[in-house]
Amino acid sequence: MKLLKAYLSFLDTVAPSIAAKRVYEVMSNPRIKKLRDFENEVLDQAEKKTIEFNQFQIQTYQWGISGKRTAFLVHGWEGQAGNFGGVVPVLLEKGYQVISFDAPAHGYSSKGATNMFEYIALVSQLIKAHQPQFVLSHSFGSIASAVALTENQHLDISQWIMVTSPFSFRQRLEGIRQMVNVTDRTISRLIKQIETDTNKLVDDLSMEKYCAQISNVNQISIIHSVDDKILPIASSKQVHEQLPNAEMIELSGMGHYRILWSDELKQIIEDKAK
Incomplete structure (x- = not known):
């Protein structure tokens, strides 16, 4: 995560459009956390x-x-x-x-x-x-x-x-902004990309x-x-x-x-x- 933050922070300064694409890629590919044994046991009963x-x-x-x-x-x-x-x-x-x-x-x-x-x-x-x-x-x-x-x-x-x-979704985007250490330059481009890709308004x-x-x-x-x-x-x-x-x-x-x-x-x- 430290390397990712440094990389995105650098892109935010020199190429915010590329930074937005990278953040969107991260957002679009959710991490999968390992389940505990008892959680898998309950799934096995379904x-x-x-x-x-x-x-x-x-x-x-x-x-x-x-x-x-x-x-x-x-x-x-x-x-x-x-x-x-x-x-x-x-x-x-x-x-x-x-x-x-x-x-x-x-x-x-x-x-x-x-x-x-x-x-x-x-x-x-x-x-x-x-x-x-x-x-x-x-x-x-x-x-x-x-x-x-x-x-x-x-x-x-x-x-x-x-x-x-x-x-709200915008609240989540603010959390992402802080987590990966980018500015509104990147976030504004990220919002535009999300809205173009989904045909939905973030504020909705x-x-x-x-x-x-x-x-x-x-x-x-x-x-x-x-x-x-x-x-x-x-x-x-x-x-x-x-x-x-x-x-x-x-x-x-x-x-x-x-x-x-x-x-x-x-x-x-x-x-x-x-």
Whole structure:
């Protein structure tokens, strides 16, 4: 990462258009983190199917019996379905069929360049197909879920639990700018490239826009650890301002990923997955 930062910082000074292309390449090819043994064990218990989506083979997972109430789990960027290994047994015990997936170029799905807008389109398609009553999302999966729920207003969602949430795509770009040590010269060109490539506006991807349109969810909870260094809790608080009827639950000592395996989250899900 140090070498990459130095390289991009140099390009930012002498060739910001090239720097933007390199940053876009990094963004478009998500890193795949190794799963823990217990996460793989939970995946091994699932019924697995592969579906085609754009140029990708998408790995999907189903636990439990079809026909029961359905819980739909949406992982974050650079995450995968196995990240929910700690909560799948809780939802099964509460009588839910559980559905999840690995996004394009994530987990055990096929690899290739992808983007957040493509990920959102898949989430919307899967939510429409499975018609869940319970949605659990993590990190960027919360924005993807928000868009999908507004695009599927016919669904009746009893409970949506966001385990952390960004507030906007532009906020993420600011985080990338700081992480790789580039200036607005590069970021402005990066935004232009993203919008040209996806035919979408970066500023359209904001919880401020979509939260106001959500009318088909009975109860919403936002959970975030105050010590999350990857996605500061301030972003979830901004989301909460757009959803004043939602419950904001602040935990501590959980970080960004460990929260998914915590006893505290399991207890919250057990209490709310009625």
